[in-house]
Amino acid sequence: MPTCNVCYRKCMISEGKNGFCGVRGCRNGKIVPLNYGRITSIALDPIEKKPLNRFMPGAMILSVGSYGCNLRCPFCQNYEISWSDGAYEFEKEAEYVSPERLAELADRYKTSGNIGVAFTYNEPLIGYEFVRDTARLVHDRGMKNVLVSNGMASLDVLEEIIPYIDAMNIDLKGFSDSFYSDVLLGNRRMVMDFIAEAVKHCHVEITTLIIPGENDSDEEITEISKWIASLKDKSGNAIGKKVPLHISRFFPRFKMTDRPPTDVDRIYHLADIARKNLDFVYTGNC
Template sequence: MICELCFHHCALSDGQTGFCRARVCRDGKIVPLNYGKITSIALDPVEKKPLRRFRPGSKILSMGSFGCNLRCPFCQNHEISMSGEKELETAELSPEALADKALELRLYGNIGVAYTYNEPLVGYEYVRDCASLVHERGMVNVLVTNGTIEEAPWRTLVPLIDAVNIDLKGFTPEWYQRLGGNLEAVKSSISLAAERCHVEVTTLLVPGENDSAEEVTALAQWLASVDRDIPLHLSRFFPRYRMMDKLSTPVERVYRLADVAREYLSFVYTGNC
């Protein structure tokens, strides 16, 4: 059976789990292992997603599960993103329960639900079902994703999403290949989302990998061709996971590359500086 959610198109026999560790073949169907299984939940400032130009000053109920369809060696949440069902303790939370919890927290400034922490789209069906119920309760849906999803499921989901932050992890096919990803798939996701909801983009600047002025110029030029008002977040790298031997991005380099991007984009923000 072929999983058609992302470009990996994992060919799975019965009982076999895909590259993302979150989807399995059962009785001739691809089903999410992580449906309703929560590893992380918190009421966060919306700016932490990061979203700077969507409901500033608000809080949002943020939840994550497990699994990811990339293999970034710098992952900050690798404990859950690179793990499978048997390696983690999870709590069961149905879509109805999550939507009701979001509504209950409105008294504390909550505006909805953010699907984040791990890669939420590997649990596509849960995000879709929750998002529909959250909208029924008059609240918003925020998605924090690597954008690695095929066009058909993305077009189905985006009308349920009010704001999305998509990681654009660089702007060369070679870098994406090292991460187990596909640059063109992410570019397509950004372009399609920009037609239907609020979009912001984040790029983590990894020294010596994706932090040249030439690459940031190309990235910013392309993003401006979609919409120059899409906010771009340029974040500073810190040693993490399998990149503990690499130095942090120099602060002055982050600021310099932000100036490069501002030649093409209206809103450029620097993170972790």
């Protein structure tokens, strides 16, 4: 039975079935991305919305999303396209946009200030083949590529896409294995390994959503910021202090409506703690 190697689950998928993410399936004995080129969302956004505060600030970027995800965050902001049971209805309903067409569209929007393409909204890496193929063409046109990801992918996937990616915002959703495994159904170590390798190749910013009662302690933000500060470049030089961290405010949503929004003062307090270890800390949703 073929095995998918995108993330830690290594789903073994039988013919005609799909893996946990819903979009990698076994067809004719091979694992294929069923969401290849299937676009559910597209918008010309300020790059700060990704969020990227220290990569080409003031620019606009064509943001595109497909469907599916390999996490199950109960507070997901884009659950309509990220969560689903069984086969995704989007497989037939989402518009197909080829890599060539998307690169051409990005080029056309240069006159509106567009610098390239951001792969975002759902989890782009479960369909990394489309990211790779499109990003290569975008680069050929002299434009930039941005990835907004949960970072839960193998280093083999990163190796496939990194030659064409200029900047990433990666979620580090917490710093405990129990939070990742029990709440998100994910794997913290895989995310940390992905981040540690990504910073060696492109501009990286990190986002942590602060959820009351889950990851909002002083100790956890201290540990997160210390770990980010320890990140190194290809030569082993410490560069982590310059990696921006976005500390964002939670709002009740989707399956997590049992708690209030994060207190604004708490966000500012945690940001001050992170600044003891990092040079660039930003607050979001405040």
